[in-house]
Amino acid sequence: xxxxxxxDPRFPGLRRRGFLAAAGGAAGLGALAxxxxxxxxxxxxxxxxGDGKPRRGGRLRAAFxxxxxxxxxxxHLSNLFADVARAKALFDKLADxxxxxxxxxxxxxxxESNAGLDRWKVTLREATFHDGKPVTAQDVLHSYRRITDxxxxxxxxxxxxxxxxxxxxxxxxxxxEFTLKRPTAEFPNVLAAFGAYIIPDxxxxxxxxxxxxxxxxxxSFAPGRSAVLKRNDAYWDGAPHLDELEFIVxxxxxxxxxxxxxxxxxxxxxxxxxxxxxxxxxxxxEIVRLRNSAMQSFAMKTDRPPFDxxxxxxxxxxxxxxxxxxxxxxxxAGEIGNDLFGKGYAYYAExxxxxxxxxxxxxxxxxEAGAEHLEVTLDTSPVAAGFTEAATIFRDQAAKAGxxxxxxxxxxxxxxxxxxxxxxxxxxxxxxxxxxxHISQRLLTGSTTNATKWQHKDFDALYQQAQSTRxxxxxxxxxxxxxxxxxxxxxxxxxxxxxxxxxxAPAVRGVETKAPANSLDWARFDKVxxx
Amino acid sequence: xSGLRSWIARRLLLGVGQTAAVVLLVFALTEALPGxxxxxxxxxxxxxxxxxxxxxxxxxxxxAHERLADWAAGLSRGDxxxxxxxxxxxSTYIADGFGPTVLLALLTVALLVPVGVGLGVLxxxxxxxxVDRLVSSVTLGVYAVPEFAFGVLLITVFALRLGWLPPTxxxxxxxxxxxxxxxxxxxxxxxxxxxxxxxxxVRAGMIDALASPYVAQAHRYGIRGARVRYxxxxxxxxxxxxxxxxRTVDWLLCGVIVVEALYVIPGLGTVLMNAVAERDVPVVQxxxxxxxxxxxxxxxxxxxxxxxFAPRAGVAA
Numbered sequence: 005x006x007x008x009x010x011x012d013p014r015f016p017g018l019r020r021r022g023f024l025a026a027a028g029g030a031a032g033l034g035a036l037a038x039x040x041x042x043x044x045x046x047x048x049x050x051x052x053x054g055d056g057k058p059r060r061g062g063r064l065r066a067a068f069x070x071x072x073x074x075x076x077x078x079x080h081l082s083n084l085f086a087d088v089a090r091a092k093a094l095f096d097k098l099a100d101x102x103x104x105x106x107x108x109x110x111x112x113x114x115x116e117s118n119a120g121l122d123r124w125k126v127t128l129r130e131a132t133f134h135d136g137k138p139v140t141a142q143d144v145l146h147s148y149r150r151i152t153d154x155x156x157x158x159x160x161x162x163x164x165x166x167x168x169x170x171x172x173x174x175x176x177x178x179x180x181e182f183t184l185k186r187p188t189a190e191f192p193n194v195l196a197a198f199g200a201y202i203i204p205d206x207x208x209x210x211x212x213x214x215x216x217x218x219x220x221x222x223x224s225f226a227p228g229r230s231a232v233l234k235r236n237d238a239y240w241d242g243a244p245h246l247d248e249l250e251f252i253v254x255x256x257x258x259x260x261x262x263x264x265x266x267x268x269x270x271x272x273x274x275x276x277x278x279x280x281x282x283x284x285x286x287x288x289x290e291i292v293r294l295r296n297s298a299m300q301s302f303a304m305k306t307d308r309p310p311f312d313x314x315x316x317x318x319x320x321x322x323x324x325x326x327x328x329x330x331x332x333x334x335x336x337a338g339e340i341g342n343d344l345f346g347k348g349y350a351y352y353a354e355x356x357x358x359x360x361x362x363x364x365x366x367x368x369x370x371x372e373a374g375a376e377h378l379e380v381t382l383d384t385s386p387v388a389a390g391f392t393e394a395a396t397i398f399r400d401q402a403a404k405a406g407x408x409x410x411x412x413x414x415x416x417x418x419x420x421x422x423x424x425x426x427x428x429x430x431x432x433x434x435x436x437x438x439x440x441x442h443i444s445q446r447l448l449t450g451s452t453t454n455a456t457k458w459q460h461k462d463f464d465a466l467y468q469q470a471q472s473t474r475x476x477x478x479x480x481x482x483x484x485x486x487x488x489x490x491x492x493x494x495x496x497x498x499x500x501x502x503x504x505x506x507x508x509a510p511a512v513r514g515v516e517t518k519a520p521a522n523s524l525d526w527a528r529f530d531k532v533x534x535x
Numbered sequence: 536x537s538g539l540r541s542w543i544a545r546r547l548l549l550g551v552g553q554t555a556a557v558v559l560l561v562f563a564l565t566e567a568l569p570g571x572x573x574x575x576x577x578x579x580x581x582x583x584x585x586x587x588x589x590x591x592x593x594x595x596x597x598x599a600h601e602r603l604a605d606w607a608a609g610l611s612r613g614d615x616x617x618x619x620x621x622x623x624x625x626s627t628y629i630a631d632g633f634g635p636t637v638l639l640a641l642l643t644v645a646l647l648v649p650v651g652v653g654l655g656v657l658x659x660x661x662x663x664x665x666v667d668r669l670v671s672s673v674t675l676g677v678y679a680v681p682e683f684a685f686g687v688l689l690i691t692v693f694a695l696r697l698g699w700l701p702p703t704x705x706x707x708x709x710x711x712x713x714x715x716x717x718x719x720x721x722x723x724x725x726x727x728x729x730x731x732x733x734x735x736x737v738r739a740g741m742i743d744a745l746a747s748p749y750v751a752q753a754h755r756y757g758i759r760g761a762r763v764r765y766x767x768x769x770x771x772x773x774x775x776x777x778x779x780x781x782r783t784v785d786w787l788l789c790g791v792i793v794v795e796a797l798y799v800i801p802g803l804g805t806v807l808m809n810a811v812a813e814r815d816v817p818v819v820q821x822x823x824x825x826x827x828x829x830x831x832x833x834x835x836x837x838x839x840x841x842x843x844f845a846p847r848a849g850v851a852a
Contacts, residue, residue: 071620073632075621256797259799262702268701420580
């Protein structure tokens with residue numbers, strides 16, 4: 005569920021929305037995390053040109069690839085980056101993800117668990133909705149019940165699955181007691197889950213008058229065109245500097261760049277590496293690179309030949325020349341991966357040796373496995389930037405080890421479903437989310453989107469052990485064990501992490517640069533000002 | 536004129552039949568695409584249970600012929616149905632996207648006729664001389680450039696380098712008329728290829744007409760050159776061009792998709808592309824009806840014009 009959208013080229017040259025999180029991409033085309041606490045807002049040192057005293061006033065126009073005429077302001081229906089950017093301006097979550105994808109308190113000011121980690125008391129800060137009513141425990145329960153409505157298919161439903169909402173209750177106006185179905189040490193990640201926004205109790209018309217507790221209030225909305233918002237002076241985290249914020253939908257990357265260059269907008273989301281290179285340091289526009297935003301990988305199905313033999317998987321790890329993939333498929337806008345998700349995030353196993361290409365060892369492993377002259381089909385699609393390029397580069401690398409890869413390009417609109425159960429090898433990517441969420445959504449026997457078919461009872465048990473471990477250091481040790489195993493014989497060949505590239509007008513200040521796509525400070529405009 | 540009337544009636548009936556066939560074909564093709572609206576909506580989170588729930592909510596679990604019959608029944612009441620992706624009425628999609636697209640199309644056609652005909656006549660008058668060679672080679676050259684590339688080129692030169700015009704229509708919504716400067720480049724891109732094909736057709740027709748015995752006869756009567764050209768030769772040259780003009784309407788639709796994306800104009804082309812990607816069948820079908828009827832009516836108009844100007848060409852009904 006926490007996926008980052010990447011774009012989808014609707015036709016060559018037209019890049020569109022991407023999905024936010026899990027697997028994919030703009031079109032097409034976000035996830036969050038928590039850490040310590042309290043603080044929010046970029047500190048001056050980290051943000052792009054963040055020095056100087058913030059000036060109040062002005063209107064910022066931000067262009068995103070979006071969902072066209074079917075867009076909605078219902079925060080629980082968020083699917084695309086544009087949806088999330090609008091949702092986070094109007095609404096808040098109880099927690100959100102810091103730069104290392106750990107949960108940071110937002111509407112919740114504190115949380116504590118019982119000894120068994122299956123009952124959590126969450127205290128709400130004093131905050132009000134745009135209509136002046138306070139945010140209460142009842143609103144929180146209402147929001148979560150709406151998301152998990154069995155008749156609906158809200159994206160955050162799977163993230164909230166650990167909560168037993170029938171047994172959860174409001175202890176008082178500002179305290180919620182969540183009863184969980186099982187011990188969940190990382191419960192704050194659930195509060196920060198993609199799309200888990202808090203809305204006031206009762207029905208509301210999201211398209212005509214959405215009421216949230218976020219930093220901006222609603223002014224107007226034309227689906228597929230623009231959404232205009234204004235400052236919420238009563239915002240609990242400090243009133244925004246901007247008078248007004250306008251979200252504009254422009255699905256074509258070149259249109260976003262041209263509008264930015266022409267002074268028609270001040271912020272352009274999701275630019276190509278080539279665009280960034282052309283304008284970096286030229287002074288016309290500022291280029292912001294958000295590191296570690298999108299995992300780029302090939303997913304091997306570990307339950308079927310040839311990848312049910314871990315020697316074949318290791319051989320594939322050794323076939324990849326990661327620098328060549330990053331340079332070729334991402335135009336250098338990224339860094340190499342080490343076959344593990346979550347570089348730079350909390351619990352990431354930094355200490356494992358970086359895997360290098362070793363064709364002789366790969367050939368020897370294939371021979372040992374009786375898989376010489378192996379022929380494999382690699383499923384890909386133009387659903388995400390760099391997919392088809394990476395596939396052809398990897399095909400050529402594999403040829404050097406005597407492996408014949410046939411690249412097969414499929415429909416981008418149904419790609420993620422198509423590769424979930426069929427095929428043996430496919431292009432895969434993921435937006436930022438906590439490592440724990442990556443494991444629970446994709447690497448457990450019961451995971452709903454287990455594209456590598458990694459189903460091991462002992463691995464499931466390790467995950468449960470981590471979730472039942474109170475002390476963070478002990479938990480980190482369990483995560484390290486899981487990652488060592490994935491690094492040695494997992495199904496994800498993680499070859500890189502793509503930067504997320506933004507462009508801003510020179511006058512824009514306070515854009516956080518250390519904020520992977522889907523984290524709290526990404527696409528956040530309440531701390532931005534116009535110099 | 537009763538012959539003409541029955542001809543028009545026949546053509547209209549045929550057109551309705553053709554539109555129905557198009558709608559059926561579009562429905563079949565959309566159904567045949569991999570995935571459906573539920574899959575497209577689930578996107579990168581294709582949890583099977585979630586897809587099943589979306590499918591049920593959208594009533595996609597019902598057989599295709601039932602859904603089509605329901606939609607057709609609604610259409611006969613003037614109800615285009617509701618979007619699967621948003622639950623909003625399809626008519627709002629069409630109404631919202633209609634304005635910008637029709638504005639672009641009308642502006643394009645309004646300029647296309649004088650510019651195309653003018654260039655064609657100019658080239659025909661100077662057949663084989665330098666002006667003719669210049670017009671012919673430029674029109675051929677521009678025709679060879681894909682709209683997308685041409686659009687990018689125009690933006691780079693006129694908007695970003697020279698700063699004369701806005702690079703996109705970002706933020707103007709549907710109120711494009713209030714920002715005429717933003718319309719210049721999109722209309723230029725839309726004009727680029729049809730002008731070329733029309734000019735070349737008019738040139739060929741004019742050269743034939745100018746060489747014809749009746750033009751020679753008119754000259755012998757001492758009628759002035761301009762009058763011969765425009766009153767006697769041009770009508771005969773226009774017939775194939777009028778029909779070509781109607782054909783460009785289908786082309787305009789493709790051009791509009793590119794231009795809308797490039798200049799961020801929220802029209803029907805954008806709606807169509809999104810609807811196909813979202814497998815939003817009711818919206819795709821509603822647009823198919825609109826585009827089908829528009830094509831039928833425009834072609835009928837073109838054939839009427841051709842009949843009027845060149846009855847001897849024997850326009851087929």
